[in-house]
Amino acid sequence: MLKKGIILISIISVLFAATAFIAYGDEGNILKNPGFEEVSGQLPANWAPDVYLKDADAGKVSVEDGKGRSNSKALVIRNTKLNDSKVFQDVQVQPGKIYKISSWIKAEGILNKAGSANLTLLNGKGIHTSVEYSDTKNDWKELSLYIKMTDSDNLKVGCRLGGQGTTNEGTAYFDDMSVELINEVPQGVVVNEFLIPGSDSSNSEKSSSTTEEKKSSGSFKIVLIILLIIAVLGALMYAEIKYSKKAAKNGDASENDKADNKKDKKTEETEEEFDEEDYDE
Numbered sequence: 001m002l003k004k005g006i007i008l009i010s011i012i013s014v015l016f017a018a019t020a021f022i023a024y025g026d027e028g029n030i031l032k033n034p035g036f037e038e039v040s041g042q043l044p045a046n047w048a049p050d051v052y053l054k055d056a057d058a059g060k061v062s063v064e065d066g067k068g069r070s071n072s073k074a075l076v077i078r079n080t081k082l083n084d085s086k087v088f089q090d091v092q093v094q095p096g097k098i099y100k101i102s103s104w105i106k107a108e109g110i111l112n113k114a115g116s117a118n119l120t121l122l123n124g125k126g127i128h129t130s131v132e133y134s135d136t137k138n139d140w141k142e143l144s145l146y147i148k149m150t151d152s153d154n155l156k157v158g159c160r161l162g163g164q165g166t167t168n169e170g171t172a173y174f175d176d177m178s179v180e181l182i183n184e185v186p187q188g189v190v191v192n193e194f195l196i197p198g199s200d201s202s203n204s205e206k207s208s209s210t211t212e213e214k215k216s217s218g219s220f221k222i223v224l225i226i227l228l229i230i231a232v233l234g235a236l237m238y239a240e241i242k243y244s245k246k247a248a249k250n251g252d253a254s255e256n257d258k259a260d261n262k263k264d265k266k267t268e269e270t271e272e273e274f275d276e277e278d279y280d281e
Contacts, residue, residue, distance in 0.1 A: 005258050033045050043062065049085075077160075077173075079161050108136070115166030126194025131145075198266060
């Protein structure tokens with residue numbers, strides 16, 4: 001009985017683990033130094049700066065103590081002149097998959113709305129710029145977006161103050177970033193796609209494609225969960241049958257032992273009767 005219980009618990013554990021894997025994936029945050037706590041000089045480790053105007057008085061990209069969300073370190077981009085400043089990190093992704101990109105952002109003293117604090121993503125030939133924050137009123141705002149990768153396995157993630165052909169002044173703070181593979185997109189969430197120069201695909205086609213992929217992905221997961229449940233039930237039935245056969249076998253052996261004991265007892269009684277008759281004679 002104990003062995004049967006252990007088998008049942010093991011099977012249920014495997015089922016829950018598999019279901020969790022289907023829903024949430026297994027990569028977690030693939031960024032290195034996402035909170036900018038590790039520093040090389042004044043720059044964040046594992047991140048590469050890219051500044052349009054490199055003059056010392058044009059601005060500065062650095063990591064500063066006490067500027068983060070919980071009084072920790074934060075990436076700070078200060079453009080003291082009109083400039084386009086950013087830091088990038090390259091990560092490996094799965095082509096064609098959907099990823100969630102998140103960061104906490106604080107913006108102050110931004111001169112223009114265009115080219116404000118944003119996340120810039122590059123994947124192969126495509127580019128995507130997030131919504132932009134020009135004034136967060138001295139508070140942190142969480143920026144999250146879902147985006148489908150191109151056929152490239154490389155993603156360049158950037159924190160930016162400026163834009164494509166756009167410069168800006170002001171200060172932008174970034175903290176607690178993440179890039180995560182998503183196997184199941186939450187209902188109602190818009191999945192973005194990279195803008196590929198020269199591409200003539202319409203937004204409606206992209207939306208339709210994304211919807212169909214979500215339906216297909218959801219159907220596959222349902223089928224997989226059903227198969228897992230069938231496998232669990234099959235394993236339980238097998239364990240039950242095996243246990244029943246073993247119990248029946250043990251029962252038969254017990255009955256045979258009882259019959260043998262009765263037979264032996266009867267033989268002993270018969271022998272005793274013969275002994276008594278011989279004695280009487």
